[in-house]
Amino acid sequence: MPEINNSNFEVFVEYAGFLGDLPIFALADGTVQILATDNISIMPHNGLLSACLSLDGNKLITGGEDGLVLAINPHGEIHQIADLGDQWVDKIAAGPQGLVGFASGRSAFVVDGNSEQKGFTHARTIEGICFAPKGKRMALARYNGVSLHWTGLDAAPVELEWAGSHTGVTISPNGKFIVTTMQENALHGWRLDNPATGDGKHMRMTGYPTKVKSISWSAKGKWLASSGAPAAIVWPFTSKDGPMGKTPKELGSMGDNLVTVVCCHPSQQVVAIGYDNGMVLAVRIDDEKEAVLRKTGKAPVNSLNWDKKGVRLAFGSEEGEAGVIEI
């Protein structure tokens, strides 16, 4: 077993990761803990609902029950990006050039590096948000599909339709595939043959026993790992048809224990897998070789993130157990 530096915050860990080199944990009650020589503990939100890292890795972007969207740096300094009043900001994403996207209810916003804000209103709730690799477009998951908005142009969005509720969205690192998690136990994907029109093939990825809540692209977008089954379900995306007609790999199969979160290594074809019993595993995708990183815990693992070099893994659970695993 590798060395684990454990903490217990006794509050749901929304995000466990690294800010610069420092382990950082964002908790549902609104506190943020930065582990440094002198630990920093701040309470930027009254209730925190969402958090992600800026692409340069030096800011944690957070959204709260207090309607605030904030950026926190490694010194614990807080910069306000937006204030939506009493709206819950429960969806957040970071993009290239300092872009930040966030959503509350039926409205989504993008703020660029110069603090210019642009809003998009939809007829139905926005459930997921992500940026395309170059940041020119922002994808919003919604009921019956995905809307691809231009971040810098006042042009109509490209609409991708598929019946049902889409709860999350991701775009492959090469920009060719869009994949959503759904309310039903499935992923849905579109191959973007023509990004200007949204024309392209549909991809259905089904067979999960529960909802998929966590998806992660492996380095260079070769694989898409997903939670929602008693193993990490890892779909191949190397061919131009993506996973169609192929079977996924089932990695880290653990009997009855469900995978709750997945996070792929930044450079190697390795996926870190968190389970509902608190276990954490790392599995090499090619030869399916497993390494147990944490045997068990009190609660489901909710967040897993590698540091930039891929030598440390931070985890956090639904009941506040958290830690840093040195690989």
Add this chain to the structure above:
Amino acid sequence: MTQPIPVTVLTGYLGSGKTTLLNRILSQSHGKKYAVIVNEFGEIGIDNDLIVSSDEEIYEMNNGCVCCTVRGDLIRVISNLMKRRGRFDAIIVETTGLADPAPVAQTFFMDDDVRAWAKLDAVIALVDAKHLMLRLKDAPEAEDQIAFADVILLNKIDLVSDDERGKVEAAIRVLNPHAVIYPTKQADIDLGLILDRGAFDLDRILADDPKFLEPESDHHHHEHNHGHDCGPDCDHPDHEYTTSPHDSEITSVSLRGTEMNSDMFFQWINKITQIDGPDILRLKGIIAFADDPDRYVVQGIHMIVEGDHQRPWKDNEKRESRLVFIGRNLDHEKLTRTFAACHA
């Protein structure tokens, strides 16, 4: 895992007293903390972190069936609330007057997460005693809300005569013979009677319903079986009250029997709910299976059926199966016949 959080659903028209009741729940000191999911912030005059506004968003599940719907907003709000479950003891969901209660209730059975975290305690319908008869004439939602409820607060009772009150109660009984009815003024009710009572537990509803336990209660199943078919010109005083609900097809069918064959019963209930699910608003029952020492409780909404072993039959308890359907266009004869065929 911690215990699921009890959830109370409040339905009723604008003006029925929902807001008054919510304010009572939030302001009275009863030692419990409630998270309240409302449609409009402004309605409630109390500032509270645990009041969350939401916007009744109906999701059709992808099986393409019109009755298999959930409330997407509830899934999101409850998922977020549950991250800090220590803050509250129970959840109250207020719905708008126009809302169909089924998707709300179905969310607690059809979404795996919500189902694990929260448990439907009761559906409470607030009814304005003064205006209900008018509502029933023009609004199918009002009927649905009454038919669906476990508990009905017959509010503004001080504004109607005894005669009017009798008519309103009778109209409610036509739609839902098994709900518990509490008459109230200004929604003033002992909260202990309506919150966290496990009213959605069938055991309670069926056991607490004296009518159900009466041996001759069978005529309650249907308002039309006192010897003739009621027509629009039917004006005899003993069921004059049915004039308004006569326009609707909501009825209830109460079935009782002895020990059932479990294989046959499950096949039957699954088939009935698959075929007639869109018309079935609620079903609740306690079943005695041959060779099973436990009481089996079953409940359903449209096409969803849930069942579980509840507790062993007591020595002095009659091993009897009881099942009630509330819905539209229910075929009384077919239900009775096919249910009877499942006897062991």
